[in-house]
Amino acid sequence: MRNVIWLTVATGLSGMLGGCQSPPGRGPAPAVDPQLSINTLIAAPEDFARQRIGSDDYPIPPYAEFLAGVKICLDPGHGGDAHKRGYKRGPTGVREAEMNLRVAQYLRDLLAVAGADVRLTREVDVDFSLAERATLANEWGADLFVSLHHNAINNKPQVNRTSVWYHNDVDYRPANLDLARYLYGGLCDYLALPQITGVPLKSDQLMYDSGFGILRHVRVTAALCESSFFTNPQEEQRLRDPAYNLQEAYGLFIGLAKYAAAGLPRAHLIEPADGVVFSSHIPTSEEAGHPTLVFELDDGLRSRKSWGCERQMVLSDSIAVRIAGVELPFEFSDDGECCRLTIALPDSLQPGEHSVEVQFQNMFKNSVLNPHFVIELR
Ligand SMILES: [Zn+2]
Structure with missing residues (x-):
């Protein structure tokens, strides 16, 4: 190991001095092309x-x-x-x-x-x-x-x-x-x-x-x-x-x-946790006749339990939900412990896999680390 380090230093020196150094007890070292050298x-x-x-x-x-x-x-x-x-x-x-x-x-x-x-x-x-x-x-x-x-x-x-x-x-x-x-x-x-x-x-x-x-x-x-x-x-x-x-x-x-x-915000799909949505799914929201998704929004800050952490730290205007680039309406709630986003999927959504994007910013304007979720509508 010591020998390797010595050679490293020698190679560096020869590069700097523009010549070759001879290790003691050996013959002249072969010329090293600095543009092919290592270390x-x-x-x-x-x-x-x-x-x-x-x-x-x-x-x-x-x-x-x-x-x-x-x-x-x-x-x-x-x-x-x-x-x-x-x-x-x-x-x-x-x-x-x-x-x-x-x-x-x-x-x-x-x-x-x-x-x-x-x-x-x-x-x-x-x-x-x-x-x-x-x-x-x-x-x-x-x-x-x-x-x-x-x-x-x-x-x-x-x-x-x-x-x-x-x-x-x-x-x-x-x-x-x-x-x-x-x-x-x-x-x-x-x-x-x-x-x-x-x-x-x-x-x-x-x-x-x-x-x-x-x-x-x-x-x-x-x-x-x-x-x-x-x-x-x-x-x-x-x-x-x-x-x-x-x-x-x-x-x-x-x-x-x-x-x-400044907090690393994350979104978590909590309903349905496995991402599989059935079009016959009975919605939790009475007025909506659509299958729904529920996300928990973690602002990356509240879990620190600091003074004032019960206050909202998600910027409401920054929230956006999209499927294939099309924005969907959502309901946002924050009870002081948990932020939730409820999304009614549109009737026009075809069965199959879809990528849902959930964006928001926390009070430091940091955005969601991994905003994409795959859901399957059956
Ligand atoms: Zn590079």
Whole structure:
């Protein structure tokens, strides 16, 4: 292990000095093409982040307690691509796949201290397809999915700024914008890049008509960070540094902690719990002759039992129920303990499976994490 670390450092030095270092007691080392090299980051002990978390530089704020139990899937972009000469590398060969992974590992260490439940889509330098990464998050039932990347641009080495990307358009999944906004805030405050883009939250359809593959496949609340530009020579060198990787992870952590502290709203289908509705179902509402759905709305805040929690914290005007994009009327009630939404299904609804979307915002204007429910009308 020690030998591996030494070689890592030597490779890094030879890259920086533009020459080859000879290990003692051996002949001259073969020339390493920096654009094909691996271990391009400055080596750090495995517990680098854990030793520093909680120090004055990386304190855990009290509001991070609201991350406890939140299921967060971190996706370090790329991997297993060192053999592709110059692929996703900075000017001296520092690899994006490596910086993405280390930031993800440090972010996991931070989130773990706060009690979040964290999984990485990859732990080592291997590639997984975008579909495999998304499937891991979908099948696990992650609350949040954060894809970690660093940006590149041809022939503009001076460019270096932060952006966070969401899928499709702004109305597609409002919670994606919440996540993106908080992540951006953390990166902005803690990376503190001097350059800024006017609108830092970007649609992935700006890049591809169908958006980014990873965001298209993932069905949970998701965003993709392009934290800074490794094609900027100064930024490339900073991104090799474990302290800088930890700084970035800390910014993401603070963003996620502030997001969780503002409450993560959820909707739960409670009637019928199995999602199967019979058209002959006898409705609970006397005046309505339609099968009904009942959802419980969790604002993500009331369960904290804080003073004032009996007051309504769902913004009434933000509630919307849709089937195939068509808004349905609903009844909303809040008895101080439980918020409920009752929906009479329209007569025109054909038998079969339907996707019901339930949207609302809590008082912090955070939207429902997973707003889509499949029901079957029989
Ligand atoms: Zn990338």
